[in-house]
Amino acid sequence: xxxxxxxxxxxxxxxxxxxxxxxxxxxxxxxxxxxxxxxxxxxxxxxxxxxxxxxxxxxxxxxxxxxxxxxxxxxxxxxxxxxxxxxxxxxxxxxxxxxxxxxxxxxxxxxxxxxxxxxxxxxxxxxxxxxxxxxxxxxxxxxxxxxxxxxxxxxxxxxxxxxxxxxxxxxxxxxxxxxxxxxxxxxxxxxxxxxxxxxxxxxxxxxxxxxxxxxxxxxxxxxxxxxxxxxxxxxxxxxxxxxxxxxxxxxxxx
Amino acid sequence: xxxxxxxxxxxxxxxxxxxxxxxxxxxxxxxxxxxxxxxxxxxxxxxxxxxxxxxxxxxxxxxxxxxxxxxxxxxxxxxxxxxxxxxxxxxxxxxxxxxxxxxxxxxxxxxxxxxxxxxxxxxxxxxxxxxxxxxxxxxxxxxxxxxxxxxxxxxxxxxxxxxxxxxxxxxxxxxxxxxxxxxxxxxxxxxxxxxxxxxxxxxxxxxxxxxxxxxxxxxxxxxxxxxxxxxxxxxxxxxxxxxxxxxxxxxxxxxxxxxxxxxxxxxxxxxxxxxxxxxxxxxxxxxxxxxxxxxxxxxxxxxxxxxxxxxxxxxxxxxxxxxxxxxxxxxxxxxxxxxxxxxxxxxxxxxxxxxxxxxxxxxxxxxxxxxxxxxxxxxxxxxxxxxxxxxxxxxxxxxxxxxxxxxxxxxxxxxxxxxxxxxxxxxxxxxxxxxxxxxxxxxxxxxxxxxxxxxxxxxxxxxxxx
Numbered sequence: 001x002x003x004x005x006x007x008x009x010x011x012x013x014x015x016x017x018x019x020x021x022x023x024x025x026x027x028x029x030x031x032x033x034x035x036x037x038x039x040x041x042x043x044x045x046x047x048x049x050x051x052x053x054x055x056x057x058x059x060x061x062x063x064x065x066x067x068x069x070x071x072x073x074x075x076x077x078x079x080x081x082x083x084x085x086x087x088x089x090x091x092x093x094x095x096x097x098x099x100x101x102x103x104x105x106x107x108x109x110x111x112x113x114x115x116x117x118x119x120x121x122x123x124x125x126x127x128x129x130x131x132x133x134x135x136x137x138x139x140x141x142x143x144x145x146x147x148x149x150x151x152x153x154x155x156x157x158x159x160x161x162x163x164x165x166x167x168x169x170x171x172x173x174x175x176x177x178x179x180x181x182x183x184x185x186x187x188x189x190x191x192x193x194x195x196x197x198x199x200x201x202x203x204x205x206x207x208x209x210x211x212x213x214x215x216x217x218x219x220x221x222x223x224x225x226x227x228x229x230x231x232x233x234x235x236x237x238x239x240x241x242x243x244x245x246x247x248x249x250x251x252x253x254x
Numbered sequence: 255x256x257x258x259x260x261x262x263x264x265x266x267x268x269x270x271x272x273x274x275x276x277x278x279x280x281x282x283x284x285x286x287x288x289x290x291x292x293x294x295x296x297x298x299x300x301x302x303x304x305x306x307x308x309x310x311x312x313x314x315x316x317x318x319x320x321x322x323x324x325x326x327x328x329x330x331x332x333x334x335x336x337x338x339x340x341x342x343x344x345x346x347x348x349x350x351x352x353x354x355x356x357x358x359x360x361x362x363x364x365x366x367x368x369x370x371x372x373x374x375x376x377x378x379x380x381x382x383x384x385x386x387x388x389x390x391x392x393x394x395x396x397x398x399x400x401x402x403x404x405x406x407x408x409x410x411x412x413x414x415x416x417x418x419x420x421x422x423x424x425x426x427x428x429x430x431x432x433x434x435x436x437x438x439x440x441x442x443x444x445x446x447x448x449x450x451x452x453x454x455x456x457x458x459x460x461x462x463x464x465x466x467x468x469x470x471x472x473x474x475x476x477x478x479x480x481x482x483x484x485x486x487x488x489x490x491x492x493x494x495x496x497x498x499x500x501x502x503x504x505x506x507x508x509x510x511x512x513x514x515x516x517x518x519x520x521x522x523x524x525x526x527x528x529x530x531x532x533x534x535x536x537x538x539x540x541x542x543x544x545x546x547x548x549x550x551x552x553x554x555x556x557x558x559x560x561x562x563x564x565x566x567x568x569x570x571x572x573x574x575x576x577x578x579x580x581x582x583x584x585x586x587x588x589x590x591x592x593x594x595x596x597x598x599x600x601x602x603x604x605x606x607x608x609x610x611x612x613x614x615x616x617x618x619x620x621x622x623x624x625x626x627x628x629x630x631x632x633x634x635x636x637x638x639x640x641x642x643x644x645x646x647x648x649x650x651x652x653x654x655x656x657x658x659x660x661x662x663x664x665x666x667x668x669x670x671x672x673x674x675x676x677x678x679x680x681x682x683x684x685x686x687x688x689x690x691x692x693x694x695x696x697x698x699x700x701x702x703x704x705x706x707x708x709x710x711x712x713x714x715x716x717x718x719x720x
Contacts, residue, residue: 082358082386143460150412151329151457153319154359221408222362229363229384236385238361 019048019248020169027128044128048249049121050242052161052171053100053179054112056092062112063090069108078107082235098160100177100240106232109180113243120182121244123227130174135167142166142174149175150222158238180241184227284308284349291340294474295486297436297497298343301425306347313340314355315364315383315405315418322444322470323477323569324629325453330475331362331405331416337475338440338501339403339420344370346398346427351390352377358386364413365389367406369540370422372396378406398426400523400542402499411503415445415463417475419501421542426525433546434492439480441509441537441559441570442501443468450568451630466504471564473557473572480557480572482638490578493548496557499523502539508560509543510534511574513553520544534560549576551585554643566634617701617713624702627695632703640707646684648677651707660700660712664719667696693719 024046063070071084085103087093092101104112106120113119121129133142145164164175173179230239286308292298316335322328333339344350356364363384367376371393380391404410405418421438445463446456450470462468473480480486488494500507510533518527519535523542529535535543549555557572558565565571629638635647642649650656655677656663670688674681691699693716700714 080386085358085386147460148457150361151455153329153455154317154361222412225382225408226363226384229365229382229387234384234387236387237358238385 018051018250019245020051021248022047022049022125022129022168022170025128027124027131029124029127042124044124047121047125048245048247049125049129049170050118050244051169053177053240053242054109055098055161056087056101057097059101059104059112060092062115066111066115069111074108076233078233079105080233080235083108085235086237093157096157096160098162099158100161100172102158102177102237102240103235104180104240105235106180106184106230109241110182112241116243117249118243118245120180120241123181123183125244126173126179126181127223129166129168129170132166132168132170134165145175146222177238177240178223178226178236180230180239181227184230286310288312289342289344289350291334291342292438293334293336293340294338295437295439295480296341297438298341298423300432300436301343301345303345306345306349308349308351309344310351310353311342311344312353312355313366314357315360316357317360317362319455321476322446322456322472323451324633325626326446326448326451326477327455328444328446329416329455329457331364331413331418333366333403333405333418333420337417337419338438338442338499339418341420341438341497342403342422343425344395344422345425346395348395348424349392350395351392352381353388353390354381354383355388356383356385360385362413363407364405364418365407366403368393368401368403368422370395370397370399370401370403370424375406376403382407395424398424398428398525400424400497400499400520400544402501402540402542404501404540411463412458412460414501414503415443416458417442417501419499421497421499423497428525430495430520430525430527430544431546433495435486435488435494436497437486437494438497439473439557439572440475440499440501441471441473441507442475443503443505443568444470444472446470451626453626463503468505468568471505471559471568471570473570477569478571478633478638482573485554485573485575487575487577488549490549490552490576490581493517493546494574495544495546497542497544498537499542500537500539504539505559505561505564506539507537507570508534509537509545510558510560511545511547512556512558514547514549514555514574516545516547518546549574549578551581552576552578553585553645556643569634571634620698620713621702621705623695624698624700627691627699628702631689631691632699640703642677644680645682648675648680648682648684650703650709652678652709654678656703657710660704660714660718663700664696664714667691667700668719 025044026041027044028041067073071087071090074083082103083105110120133139159176162171165171166173284305284307287310289309289311290298291311291313313333315331315333317329317331318335319327320330330337352366354364354366363382365378365381365383367378369376371377373393377391377393381389383389401422401424403420403422405413407413419440419442421440445459446469447459448454448456470477498509516532516535517530519529519532520526521528521535521543522538523544535545537543553576555574555576557574559570636642636650640650648655655675666686667689671686674683676682696719697714697716704710704712704714
């Protein structure tokens with residue numbers, strides 16, 4: 001490791017990873033599944049969610065404390081060959097120290113959250129929080145942020161976190177990356193996944209419109225579609241995560 | 255009876271032969287080959303074998319920024335980096351092993367629904383692939399015909415609208431008659447945030463897609479992909495087969511070739527030539543047609559969606575250039591006649607959506623605005639280099655008619671033109687519609703034209719247009 005890089009990471013501005021209290025409420029899932037009828041709302045208990053997606057710098061701290069998750073060390077059962085694929089060395093590039101960490105698997109994200117004394121958010125918790133638009137703005141404005149992201153030029157480096165904020169004060173659930181959730185395969189797997197021949201019927205063609213609560217919410221289809229394609233050991237360029245918790249866990253500033 | 259042992263020399267040959275044979279462990283099973291994929295307008299070569307085979311198809315999904323029209327860029331989601339995706343050709347009865355690879359730089363998950371597949375989702379559910387991964391599935395090409403493929407990841411419409419479609423031809427066992435030339439053409443439409451002609455990187459508009467009002471209707475992925483030096487070609491006397499698809503996502507196509515009659519149409523891309531002597535064939539969204547015709551005389555044939563405003567205002571115009579000796583019996587000197595004009599003989603008013611982005615003041619800005627107006631309004635008929643189409647659309651390049659009278663040129667742009675004129679010695683008798691351009695647009699586009707292609711290099715001011 002080059003000492004200069006190492007220092008850069010430490011002197012770069014630190015965003016202390018605060019958690020935001022998400023109030024309890026009712027939420028209408030985008031897709032009907034086996035547990036919820038179409039149009040039915042689900043009660044979400046109050047919980048805490050990270051203000052920002054986990055950054056590359058934070059993830060590097062995790063690797064220092066947990067060397068078994070380092071690039072090149074991790075078992076192929078827990079992360080595919082793309083793991084930390086945009087890190088040229090054992091450390092993140094200084095230009096993206098405050099960018100979300102991506103190319104991480106569900107297993108590694110889960111380990112990170114456990115190391116912090118937290119957990120990955122449930123899909124319902126994540127979606128419930130993400131369905132809240134920016135302060136003073138409509139859901140349509142939120143949708144245009146999502147669709148805008150789909151169509152924009154790909155940046156060389158992911159931007160630093162803190163770009164888009166919803167009215168709960170949670171940043172960057174839209175417009176930057178996809179995020180792992182604890183039960184990412186909830187939508188596509190019903191019952192025994194080994195025997196379920198109609199595995200992904202929720203998400204294709206007719207299924208999409210028969211089982212969705214809001215046909216106009218095209219942007220949401222994509223997240224459910226994305227999750228349906230995942231396996232726990234997969235990693236991808238635009239796939240990161242953040243943690244949740246039932247209690248407010250204060251982080252020591254890095 | 256014991257088999258007589260071969261002599262030593264024969265034995266050596268025998269062993270070498272057996273060694274070669276052993277390198278082909280499945281010589282009893284079907285032959286395996288990799289499909290040769292081609293990019294529009296090229297069609298994969300005719301399959302000559304008469305037995306079934308296992309065919310491996312490799313396609314990668316990539317998200318790329320590309321040209322939608324001159325000055326207009328778009329983030330295309332593609333199969334194989336192009337719109338339409340590569341054309342696949344297999345033979346009826348083949349076993350197809352499909353590998354779908356999603357490039358690691360993609361943002362989106364993608365899959366493929368091939369209408370040639372008999373099975374749930376046409377392969378979609380089996381091929382959902384997140385970026386940086388690859389999926390594999392197999393199917394038997396049971397039904398011959400020309401089939402669309404497309405991405406069917408939710409939201410399906412958006413993946414199609416962004417360019418994810420192409421054609422797979424399942425060549426019938428009972429083969430189609432041979433032709434001299436085969437081409438691959440796919441119509442589709444694009445919905446952009448900005449209006450037709452608005453420059454820059456244009457984001458997708460979900461609102462326009464839902465209301466089915468596209469800004470662009472194109473062949474092979476962009477405005478002008480099949481014109482001039484990119485036109486498809488044939489020689490007089492050759493037979494031409496077009497494999498035409500419609501990616502949609504919304505519009506049906508009234509596919510027509512101006513100046514030709516389809517000798518055979520395989521309606522809706524089926525394996526049966528069920529109609530002869532057809533002018534325009536309807537191609538549903540997510541459907542196809544195969545058309546055959548012999549070209550008898552030289553000239554430029556124009557491929558259009560005969561829902562004609564799309565063609566002249568939104569881009570669905572292609573060209574088939576035919577070279578060879580004229581045949582006066584088939585087509586005599588009637589080139590004074592109008593070829594085909596859906597607007598009728600009277601001058602029509604045509605509202606154009608093109609507005610100069612900024613008010614131009616310097617000659618450079620005026621010419622730049624003029625170029626943009628020209629490319630979005632005039633180039634469809636008068637061609638990119640102002641060369642026109644002989645006998646149909648008069649040339650603007652080195653045009654004696656244009657250079658002779660500036661005031662007349664202004665009037666033509668203001669009011670349109672109807673009736674016979676002679677340009678560079680060639681007679682034209684046609685209708686130029688009234689385009690409803692603003693005075694500023696007229697001044698800038700005329701200045702542009704006067705400063706191009708060997709014209710006399712004068713400027714036209716807005717005051718002169720008034």
